[in-house]
Amino acid sequence: MKKMKKIYIGAVSSLLILSACNKQLDLKPYQSIDQGSAILTAQDVQITLVGAYNRAGLTDLYGGGVFLYPDLMSTQSILNWQGTFQTLTDMTNQAITIDNSDVNLTWLDGYQVINQTNNVLANISKVASADKNRVEGEAKFLRGMTYFDLTRLFGRAWNDGDPAANLAVPIILTPTTSITPASYVARSTVAQVYAQAIADLTDAEANLPASNTFFANSYSASAILARLYLQQGDFANAAKEANTVISSKVFTLNANYADEFPYPGQQHVDNTPEDIFAIQVTPQQGVNSLNTFYASSDNAGRGDIVIKDSFVAGFETGDLRLSMYNDDSAGILRCNKFDNVDGNVHIIRLAELYLIRAEANLRLGAVTAAPNRPIDDVNTIRARAGLKPLSTVTINDVLTERVHELAFEGGFFLHDAKRTNNLPSATYAGTLPSFSPRLVFPIPQVELNANPKLVQNPGYGTH
Template identity: 60%
Template sequence: MKKLRSYIKIITVVSAITALTACKKQLDLKPHDQIDATDAITTDKDVQSNLIGAYNRAGLSYIYGGDVFLMPDLMASQSVVKWNGTFQALTQMVNQAVTINNGYVDNYWLDAYRVNNQANYVLANLDKATAANKNSYEGQAKFLRGLMYFDMARLFGKSWNDGDPNVNLAVPIVLKPTTIIGADSYPSRSTVAQVYAQAISDLITAKAKLQGVEAKVDDFNPTFFANSYSAGAILARIYLQQGQYAKAAAEADTVIQSGKYSLVTNYADEFPFPNQNAVHVDNTKEDIFAIQVTAQQGVNDLNTFYASSDYAGRGDISVRSTFLDEFEEGDGRLAVYNEDSGGSLQVDKFDNLYGNVHVIRLAELYLIRAEANFRLNTSTGAAPVDDVNVIRARAGLTALSSVVLADILKERRLELAFEGGFFLHDAKRLKQNVGALPYNSPKLVFPIPLVEINANKNLKQNDGY
């Protein structure tokens, strides 16, 4: 049975473990362009399998297994790192010359819509879930979908502050599972504002549905899954990106004040390495949401490119020594930057082959609250200087008596370096040049994959491609 490449022709019914399997018999006369979901999802366990499958696929390398953060950073960190790799698709990103058939972009689009399709199957079959699990399933599915749409909007659409988000195009919004290929299988691109609104709506619902619900699926560790604070944390990130500072501060404050999370004592402890590459390490007390990478999924792709061969990586990305000059003397965060056995300066955050990918952690929430409060001249939860000093204290630095915006942004840059794709996303929202390019250059927006343009006549290509 032919496997169709475009997401609109992918029919995902069961979990990612069994999704997209071939026909069991060579002579199978059933139609191959549709699957009767009533035959595939009939019990709570089936809904649960789809949810677990969605998490599993979200952790693959092209998405939250690392590349969703690696790709934007490569496009914007030329002054911070050296790229020594041979992967042409990633070299294009370093050169800020991505083509319409870039394999990494193609696979990111494809896998992102596969995750959303499985989330949509969960949402379409909530009537099969038990009363005890229904809210949890709905909240987690909408969390994943909202997270996915937010990052797709940032990568395939112009920045929120670049022109009119009500006019600029992002990606198609698909809210129903694909069960049959028909006229509605060829959606047009929604605007940046529409995709942000969908992501926010999903995350607000997720936050409400997961309130007081233990985010647990069977005997799996509950920290592996999203909860109400995960949704609130991503909402804070979205609101900051939009410049909705009061909402950003409020969401960040809710997570911080919950007392559910705390900073690990030493910065390097947030990136545990057990000296055994095959050992998986569970979330730390600082992780609000992290993707669990296992041997069954593949590897942490941040490890692949940032870690040296000493720690199972390729070492394609090395750190420029000038970046370390940005840190103050005695900054404990310098502990994660060291030379490998070949003398190359590497970032050690990703040395564990199966280490978690930190999607969002508590330190970011302190910095979001600090920046939002500073811009508004407010002190929701804490004064900006106090939040900055929380981060500085963990780094072993002396407290500041006052802060300006530049101080907050510097702490954010150093604290979250190589996480979250912030070299690009922060440059855009702050309207800073990215290398030789202005923040609003079309070269800093991914193209719509050519294979998708060919499959869907309603998709319009981005400017510059």
């Protein structure tokens, strides 16, 4: 069992898929999958679950794209895009087309994860009773998190109009094994998809163990719930879920900020004590796409993103987080958080939970005892950054700490701009108002062509 903990998702997936292929070589090449033949045993269910993690780690989803793309759409004032990929240039110019291939792949990868998890859940009865809760919890964690992020990208913000009327993405909860008229599903509303994501993540929180190697555990679900509730403006639940993670003491802040982004040369490093959930990146799994675009050629990247001097000028003197912003060998200012091509993609880490709890309690006007007061939480983050404690704290202080602590990690520039409606000096939406329809992904034209029940987002034409 100890050796199994060292096998990463990509390698596990490859081995399991190979073993699955061996027993299916005699199957006829049908256009649709015979569900009874495809998933017969508990091992088949586990193969499918590992496949869902594998899909989640693809470049256009949690391999980095789902966080890179919203940042490109909203950071014209703090970075320069110098890349040659037209699809990403269009995002930076806030002029996305309906046939943008990266947008298409984000949708496709997301629904592949959802379909894999639906297959797991449809066959949960085949799993041994001792493993059933864990397997169900992992599948619902991945499905809930994916629905949340697809909604943030393809739907309007929760606070932009009526979430019970605004359209998000289709909710599909059963496996798609063949394309029939029943496969054509209309878009659900933002409120409906948030409700589904909350239901999935709440079930995951209840079913998952507290420890689960590098796979999702109960605190992973709590942490994503905290992020979701903050985006939704449900501050009581955001504070509650953040407190669940912090008070568990399972995770600890790294003593040094830079240790969250280890770079012992180009090699994989296990999760840090601060990582609540991370996508494991190895040569078998692929590359960290954040490395591809942020890192210079000095560190295996393309160097397409250049950080503006004005951004680092906004940090306080002596802020240790500035150690992540340095000139490369050509004298170009880079963000060094993603220099390791085999570095994990940090989906959510403990520092964010402190800032969620601080903001949520501050907005609630909650009276909490030390050391859980908003000012204590903010000063915990500032102390690690080598900064003097604040004597009072405001919402703007918290949002500024989010920018300096979490920059370029989670699409927070756009998502925070939307949920705060672009509060001045703390968040960003580039050159557009935060509720501009151009800051919402279009529904891919290929999906509109395939599914007559889908409708396009406002502001986008059709071919």
